[in-house]
Amino acid sequence: MTETAPSRPREPEPESLFTRVVKAYTYVAIWIALSGVVIMFNKYLLAYRGFPYPISLTMWHMFFCASLAILLVRTGVVSSISMDRETYIKAIVPIGACYSITLWVGNAAYLYLSVSFIQMLKALMPVAVFTVGCGFGTDKYSWPTMMNMILVTIGVAVASYGELNFNIVGVAFQLASIFSESVRLVLVQILLQSRGLKLNPVTTLYYVAPCCFCFLLIPFTLLEATKLSSDPNLDINPFLFITNAMAAFGLNMAVFLLIGKTSALTMNIAGVVKDWMLIGLSVWMFKAAVTGLNLFGYFIAFLAVCWYNYRKLQSMKEAASLAPVKDQQMAETVPLKGGDKP
Template identity: 55%
Template structure:
């Protein structure tokens, strides 16, 4: 009888934890969609075509809130001396600034749907940059995957009905800077044993990003804002919603990363991409042709196969170092999983 009761309680606990985990996943997908769709609206439809100013708003808000959260003692931070900060964090912040600026600038020229399709090239650039910097090992099978993804994205680009070269250049620049940022994080932070959660990351990186973005803002966007003769307006409510959503998105990552596996997050990312394409078509009337969808489908399959191979490789490495177990059933950061 006691065993039956224990099994019942164990089953209830399992379903409760599963419900919480998938609620976090849905929250992450929802907030990701909100941030992207709101940014697109602010820059394209709300009369505020200033991507650097939008990014500055995000960084100022995130810096302030992260500072208050850490000083209030809600989240523990990592002590970092000035030498470590300037050597490790500042280069990452510079690249992150470029990622956000160029990525937001692309919304002025391209649809959300096409931007999501271009983002499928992220594994390609991360792989190439990783091989160049030594964080990835070259593999003919991985390289073949990258070729498949590149062909798919090239086909989607050829089928794009509102293709704009400037927008593609901006988005490509954002992908390249993000790839270098991810590799530098692995080289500069993980190699030195520095562990940063999303709040601490914002605490250290957001102020530096704000400082970096002030330079292009001063010389590129500020003169336009001052001499546009009322050609733009300040959508205060939308800017605040965008900033709050961006911060909440980082917090949702903090909640999610301790409870889900790498495979779960990759699947959730795929669902998010397709959702954003659908929202772009539904809300903003973005034209998407059959050739474009076919090309993105090829790239999507290539990315899925690449992720599967990476996860299999990670599982084999973990199995050789630790006791056998199913890597996909374990959280990404078990130590940060909320205790309930």
């Protein structure tokens, strides 16, 4: 009798194009929805609910996210990775410091500026990332990209000139947030990717959120602790703050889910749609004044950002198409070893 070979498990069939597109749009929709909820929620708490303490609100978000991430990791629901002290200090601490500044000053801007104008200023993010990337050597300088960035800056400048409620303090806070976030993104690329660290959404918060909380303790002690403890009109609604923190945790999950399942470029393109949506919501919910010059300037920046994303997409496609050719050329130039045969 001949023995029959054990049957191999059937490999899962590759997903259809339709399924991949539906999933990608689902991730985008979740991220846009949660991002809009967190931004409008933060604006409401800081500017309308009588809680003008952006550092305290950011600390609460980090405390909640860290606690939930630690619970999920320690109970074994989510597997973590081993990280030595040197890696934590050299990689996680700088990223945590930048992230804490980004969140703090970004939330502080809501005390002085409308949500719509803040979204217009956020169009400067590609400019900041490109500038910082060139400084750190992760991005290559090119005149076409530079001209693209100049056009974005001109558009934002026109939008700022047309802003009725322009506030230099709020603008300074938002620009500081943009710069800090661009440094953080570059550091993630340099420090984490170069070390081969692969962190999922929960383990990222597990390591980064406690670090952010500790950094925020310094400005909290110096700027808000005394005011917060002596504020006679302080009204903390537990339901509102817990819901707000849950939305912030969900947004962190959605960001990593979107980038992990699609790409950072998809997130950038979806961010353009999100910005227009938030501008409309700001006008509708908070009666934010938006002028024609505001929209004209932002439209210039919007077109420039769209062109930048298009050029980036084309360069990625070109690099992907050239990769097999380069691999073939390398294979043809590698000398054969002793017992190898052609």
